[in-house]
Amino acid sequence: MKKTVLKASVLGAWLLSMVAPSETLAQSADRPWGLSVYANAIQARTNIRNDIWDMSNSTWGGGLGINRYLSPSFDVALQLNYFNMKQESGTVTYNVTGYGPGRFDNEVGTANLGLKLKLNNGKILSETAFLQPYLIGGIGAHYTSVEAYLPVPAAGQPGGVRQEKYDEGQLRMNYFGGAGIGFKLTDGISLFAQTTLNYPTTNMLDGVSNPRSEDELNDRYLQHQFGITFGLGKATDTDGDGVSDRRDKCPDTPAGVQVDKNGCPLDGDGDGVPDYQDKCPTEAGTAALEGCPDKDGDGVRDSEDECPDQAGPVATRGCPDADGDGVADKNDTCPNTPAGTRVDANGCPVVLDRDNDGVNDDVDRCPDVAGSASNMGCPGLDAADSTYMARVPKIEFEFNRAVLKKTSYPTLDRMSTMLSKYPHYNLRISGHADHIGSNEYNQELSVRRADAAKSYLTNTKGVASDRIITEGFGEERPVAPNTTNAGRARNRRAEFRLFIQ
CATH class of the missing domain: 2.40.160.20 (Porin)
Incomplete structure (x- = not known):
């Protein structure tokens, strides 16, 4: 038994x-x-x-x-x-x-x-x-x-x-x-x-x-x-690549991707980009270019780079473009075109003058309104306005304050009318002070006076804020002696200048 x-x-x-x-x-x-x-x-x-x-x-x-x-x-x-x-x-x-x-x-x-x-x-x-x-x-x-x-x-x-x-x-x-x-x-x-x-x-x-x-x-x-x-039993293999989770150094490998003994996707060229994501699996490259090589380091794959040994922008397929006009140097017959100039396929400036004022559109600040070359292609002020601005119009303020005197309103109203009449012009307002007080205080006061004039134009007259620039000069630029009350009153002012941006 x-x-x-x-x-x-x-x-x-x-x-x-x-x-x-x-x-x-x-x-x-x-x-x-x-x-x-x-x-x-x-x-x-x-x-x-x-x-x-x-x-x-x-x-x-x-x-x-x-x-x-x-x-x-x-x-x-x-x-x-x-x-x-x-x-x-x-x-x-x-x-x-x-x-x-x-x-x-x-x-x-x-x-x-x-x-x-x-x-x-x-x-x-x-x-x-x-x-x-x-x-x-x-x-x-x-x-x-x-x-x-x-x-x-x-x-x-x-x-x-x-x-x-x-x-x-x-x-x-x-x-x-x-x-x-x-x-x-x-x-x-x-x-x-x-x-x-x-x-x-x-x-x-x-x-x-x-x-x-x-x-x-x-x-x-x-x-x-x-x-x-x-x-006995079966090891856990979350991503199903045949390598257990304990030994898998790449536990999130997509389904169907071939892996090595560590569970990581194969990388035949050893460039750190797995073969299933590598556009150039037999050549070592960079991750930024999906595993493709770039000898000149310009960000254009060698296979797409017309100048693989010279760095150049993507726009010119990796070839140099010294003047930045979008035409590669090897094709540019006008290699020194100024920046921003509109060019043709050969890299030469395209001559356009839509308003027929003799100023090409590439340098014309007012390409749709006839002007003059001396005024960057924009129309100038008419005679009356030109004469008025030549007198350097200015306004005055209360003593030691950034408060406009009422006598200043007509000048500000005229500035508002001119900005509406000449939309291609902008306005610069310069604030000033007399010599009473410290330099630092007068500097800050002059800026506040320029801002007060701008506030009148934007809040009262509806002028766009981005058409007005303000600045302050403190007591540095007097127009009259500071030895008399009258002279000091004239120095407490803001001045205007129209300009084309």
Whole structure:
């Protein structure tokens, strides 16, 4: 019955290996649990049997292992084993009777818990290396069912010897240690071979105690395992690129993009732009140009640059344009055109004069109204207005204040009328002060007086604010001596000048 149960357990382990799910992957931090199934070859040393390192007399069995990943350097493994250890005939090692050989037959079941020290821990070999050597040691439970037949003296028996039967079950502790090596076949499966020396705390594996010393433990055995290991579960792979999130350095790779072992999109030319985004995947370039090269650094891809060895703007397809007229130097027959000049395809000025005043539109400040060259293409003031402005019209203010005198209103009204009459002109207002007070105070007062005049024109007359510029000169520009009240009153003023922007 014992043999039937143990053999059924081994058969179940092998069947489990045949139906292991196809998505299982190699044991790692992503899939910390692993299942191993294996065969055992046993070489024993007992009082009856002694074939350590002699494969010709090995006995066989099977086993099932459950492995748990702890860290890159350590795993823990629970190994459940069944095997037979027997000797049909042999010589008792410590034979004091001299009556010939004994024989024994036993069945062994063990449950060993071991700690693995892995050498493929990233320091000696990588975790994903093909060869995965390790050391293992631990403790377990060892159950043996022994049937032994031992020759003992017996008068009246043939040869004066009879066979005495020993039949007993033993449950003992087992200490073991050894080494193994794994072979990573694919990301899903690995093979392994392991050898451990086992010391169960008994000297009765063969039913014979050591006649020299009842306390000396002579029995021990080598256990050789050959098997296959599956990782259990499935690693998390959010972006579905085949690289688990734990190892994926680019966890947001778009679906369908080919990646390297780190989960990052392939970059064949090594320019930092992945191939799926690289417009020039076989030439190293820059991210700004979608992976394309730009030898002259002008921001135009070499493949689109008509002058790849000379920097130039995008507008001229990467060719130099010294005068900035939009025509590349190599095509420009008028290379020194003034900035802002309208040019033709050859880079030469286009001569236009819409108002036919003899001033080309490119320099005409009033291109739709006939004027004169001396006035930048704009019409001048009529005779009356010109005469009026020549007198340098000005207004006056209260003493030590930026308050207009009423006598100033007619002048301001005339300025408003002229700005409406000549829309291409703007107005500059200059504020002034007398010499009473500090320079700093008079400077600030003169600015406030210019602003007061502007405020009258914008708020009362509706003149656009952007057509008026104000400035202050303090007491620097008197028009009369500051030694009299009348002179000082004249110096408290604001002056006007019409100009074309």
